Each structure stands twice: as structure tokens, then as C-alpha cells.
Amino acid sequence: MKYINKITRKTTLILLAFGVGACTSIKTETHTSENIEHPTNRVVLRSDIVWEKLNPARGDNSPQAGTIWGDRNGTAPTGFLAKFKDGFSSPPHIHNVTYRAVVIKGLIHNDDSKAEEMWLPSGSFWIQPAGEPHITAAKGEENIAYVEIDQGPYLVQPTNEAFDTGARPLNVDAGNIVWLGSKNTSWIAPDNQAEISFLWESDASKGLKGLFIKLPKGFSGKLESTGQVLHAVVIQGELRYKIPQTGTLKLLDAGSYFSSEGKAVHTITTDSESEATVYVRTNGEIRVKAAK
Structure with missing residues (x-):
């Protein structure tokens, strides 16, 4: 991974736009289906x-x-x-x-x-x-x-x-964050107003990467992941998160966390008056889909 010191706003935009280029063309055939036999989803509230x-x-x-x-x-x-x-x-x-x-x-x-x-x-x-x-x-x-x-x-x-x-x-x-929509990356499903920003990526042997996902007001849908591990932290706004093991809904405010291991589906909604931003660390692919 490369690091840059004391860069200008313009340079930052150019560097980030260049850096996400390799990620935007990743194929999505391996994305998981909605049925997970043994879900590993886990939630930690900031209050806990x-x-x-x-x-x-x-x-x-x-x-x-x-x-x-x-x-x-x-x-x-x-x-x-x-x-x-x-x-x-x-x-x-x-x-x-x-x-x-x-x-x-x-x-x-x-x-x-x-x-x-x-x-x-x-x-x-x-x-x-x-x-x-x-x-x-x-x-x-x-x-x-x-x-x-x-x-x-x-x-x-x-x-x-x-x-x-x-x-x-x-x-x-x-x-200075550069956001990509469904027209720019296959990680955001079509007809979906969510956006993604690729922040960093490790060497190919580990495949780890960090990214932001921005969900619009009133979003209702799923975040599908294929990585061996996914760690996600709410940075801005709030999410209503459905735990698949129990069907329980949890309100995740800024600083709260959800995770999974292996293929997983995360069912989430946002408030009708505010968008939400989530930071994700994973070694697999992500697909953000709005509910039909």
C-alpha cells in the first residue's frame, strides 16, 4: 500500500479516482444469493x-x-x-x-x-x-x-x-472522497442510489480492502458479501439492521458495528430523513441491492 503526505485537494481527487479504477471492473458472478443456511451475522451496539x-x-x-x-x-x-x-x-x-x-x-x-x-x-x-x-x-x-x-x-x-x-x-x-454509483461500478446494483468509495487495498495475497458505502435517505435493501471476513462500522447516520438468526431489528447509530464470516446477506434500512455512511473492511466482494 502506498501513502502520500501533504497532498492538495485537487491531487487527492486525482489519486483517489486513479486508485478505484481497478476495483470498478471487478466481476460480480460470485456474489452470494439471499439464502444463507448458517448465517454468521453479528452486531455490536456503540452503547455496549x-x-x-x-x-x-x-x-x-x-x-x-x-x-x-x-x-x-x-x-x-x-x-x-x-x-x-x-x-x-x-x-x-x-x-x-x-x-x-x-x-x-x-x-x-x-x-x-x-x-x-x-x-x-x-x-x-x-x-x-x-x-x-x-x-x-x-x-x-x-x-x-x-x-x-x-x-x-x-x-x-x-x-x-x-x-x-x-x-x-x-x-x-x-x-475529497470520490463516490461511485451504479453507472461506475458493478458493486452497486442498477436502479440503486447508493454510492461507494474505495479507500485502500492491500497486496493481492491478502486481498483486504477498505471502502465507504453511502446509503441514501429511505434506503431499504441488502448488502451481500462474499469475503471470508467483513467488518462494518456505521460512520454517519443510523441503520436498522435485521439479524437473520432471530429476525430481530437493531438500531445501529454512529459507532455501532456489524460483521460476518463467509458469504452473507445484511438486511438494512435508513431513515427517511437522513442518509448513512458505513466503513467496510473485507477480503471479498460487495453488492448493494435496493429492495424491489
Whole structure:
């Protein structure tokens, strides 16, 4: 995966448009049917997340962290929420592993300690490579980001332990996200107002990729997935999610999560007055279909 540092709005648009080109032509013959004999769907509500200190060494000054999937202190890939107080600003530091993050609420600044502040609003995306010195700051009544790592543990370390992997940070403001509709990608079924944005993709051996799915107001339909794993976090808006094992409807607000293993169907609806954005991490294909 490549990282780009200090890029302009125009350059960001060009890079993202170029980056999604390979994904838009992916065939969809392998997409799953609607009947799954043994569904693996799972839901975690934001209200059920257990919060703890992200960096215990900082005591009460530490941001809060709530693990959604995986184990932040172990070696497995992990996704968690990070919560920052208004006015929070970390000292310069590094991490032992690369992480990706999406702003859910509030404003987040993540950059070199000497860089001019660039506040990323909800729906923005950034990548912080391992070993790269930086600071993280937040402002707003409620500041929450979704963070994921490909391998743990996730550690905060001093800048005198900095190292250079050759990767560079990437900050993408929500206004710079490039959205594709059904006319541009087969991952959105025809006659469907949903949109998708391909954010990153790992090497072909793993096949992992991250993307946004934006669902319009009043959407009712299904998200079909074929990957061995799918992790999805609500970034903006709310979803009503039907759990196939029980038929129960769950209201997923921003920060809530749903997942599956193997072929799966996720039945979802949005509010008639607001759209919703979901971040998805998967190693398979996605197909978004509106109800007939």
C-alpha cells in the first residue's frame, strides 16, 4: 500500500479516482444469493462498548478506547473506537504499527507536530504509518474515531524510537472522497442510489480492502458479501439492521458495528430523513441491492 503526505485537494481527487479504477471492473458472478443456511451475522451496539484508557501511561489525560473486534493488546487484527476530550492534544509520539482511521464525530487533527492544523470532520479518513512521529488533537463536544490495525499490539512510543518504513501519512478530508454509483461500478446494483468509495487495498495475497458505502435517505435493501471476513462500522447516520438468526431489528447509530464470516446477506434500512455512511473492511466482494 502506498501513502502520500501533504497532498492538495485537487491531487487527492486525482489519486483517489486513479486508485478505484481497478476495483470498478471487478466481476460480480460470485456474489452470494439471499439464502444463507448458517448465517454468521453479528452486531455490536456503540452503547455496549466497554471503554478503557488508550494509553494508560498518561493516566486521566489518556483518550478512551473501546474495542469492537479483535484484541488491541494482542497480535490479531483489531478495530476499536477512540474517544478524545475537547481540546485534547497529544505530545509527539509514534506507534509500532500502522493504523487507519475514520472520523465519526467531532474534528480530528493528525499530522507532524510542526504542521499547520488541518481539522478533519466526520467522514474523513487518514492513515498513520508505523514509526512516523506525529501528534493527534481533537476539538468538539464529542470526538470519536474508528481505528483499525492489521496486526497488534497497538503501542504508543516516544519519538526517539522513530523509524522509517518508507510509507508516508495520508489525510483525506470528507469533501475529497470520490463516490461511485451504479453507472461506475458493478458493486452497486442498477436502479440503486447508493454510492461507494474505495479507500485502500492491500497486496493481492491478502486481498483486504477498505471502502465507504453511502446509503441514501429511505434506503431499504441488502448488502451481500462474499469475503471470508467483513467488518462494518456505521460512520454517519443510523441503520436498522435485521439479524437473520432471530429476525430481530437493531438500531445501529454512529459507532455501532456489524460483521460476518463467509458469504452473507445484511438486511438494512435508513431513515427517511437522513442518509448513512458505513466503513467496510473485507477480503471479498460487495453488492448493494435496493429492495424491489
